[in-house]
Amino acid sequence: MQNTFYAKSTIFVYMQQKSISILSKTISKLPGLGPRIAKKIVLNLALNKEKTLIPLIQQLQDIYHKVQHCNICGNLDESPICNICNNHNRDQQTVCIVEEVADLWAIERINVYQGCFHVLGGNLCALSGKTPTSLNINNLFNRLQQQQFKEIIIATSATINGQNTANFIVDQIQQMHLNCKITRLAYGIPVGSELDYLDDGTLSIALLSRKDFD
Numbered sequence: 152m153q154n155t156f157y158a159k160s161t162i163f164v165y166m167q168q169k170s171i172s173i174l175s176k177t178i179s180k181l182p183g184l185g186p187r188i189a190k191k192i193v194l195n196l197a198l199n200k201e202k203t204l205i206p207l208i209q210q211l212q213d214i215y216h217k218v219q220h221c222n223i224c225g226n227l228d229e230s231p232i233c234n235i236c237n238n239h240n241r242d243q244q245t246v247c248i249v250e251e252v253a254d255l256w257a258i259e260r261i262n263v264y265q266g267c268f269h270v271l272g273g274n275l276c277a278l279s280g281k282t283p284t285s286l287n288i289n290n291l292f293n294r295l296q297q298q299q300f301k302e303i304i305i306a307t308s309a310t311i312n313g314q315n316t317a318n319f320i321v322d323q324i325q326q327m328h329l330n331c332k333i334t335r336l337a338y339g340i341p342v343g344s345e346l347d348y349l350d351d352g353t354l355s356i357a358l359l360s361r362k363d364f365d
């Protein structure tokens with residue numbers, strides 16, 4: 152009898168640990184979180200079901216059901232056209248091309264840019280299979296052909312993949328013979344860095360002192 156009870160308890164503990172370790176593993180894949188922090192988060196959630204876990208489940212469902220890519224620029228928002236594309240007070244003749252939504256948000260955070268955006272969804276990388284068709288590049292070219300811009304700012308990362316992506320896009324744009332200026336971010340961006348990780352001052356200077364793409 153005792154043995155049966157012991158066996159049942161062991162299974163119960165094992166099941167508990169199993170679900171905790173599965174969730175910990177998933178959370179540890181999120182940017183900036185390692186396995187130890189992930190486990191702490193899961194324990195905190197398990198110990199605070201009413202206050203933290205239940206609201207979090209609801210909020211994650213909201214994100215899943217409501218958040219989507221903007222049909223125009225690729226930003227994330229709760230409607231098919233994002234707040235930035237919908238804001239007609241913004242400069243509709245300047246478009247800033249970035250790799251990730253996080254880069255768009257980084258530029259918005261510094262509050263010096265009032266134009267439009269286009270989010271590529273990554274950069275060209277043969278190793279990880281990122282080709283022009285797997286990125287939001289065709290939509291960019293369609294957009295450039297349909298809408299007249301005075302300036303196109305290439306704000307891809309200062310990494311090899313970012314620069315290769317920039318060169319590919321500029322080559323294609325030049326073949327379209329558009330009547331617009333192509334610029335890129337200038338001073339202050341360390342080689343190899345991603346926009347989202349730059350401090351606000353460095354990113355502001357880089358954006359304000361952008362130069363012609365040569």
Ligand SMILES: [Zn+2]
Nearest residue numbers: 221224233236
């Ligand atoms: Zn948009």
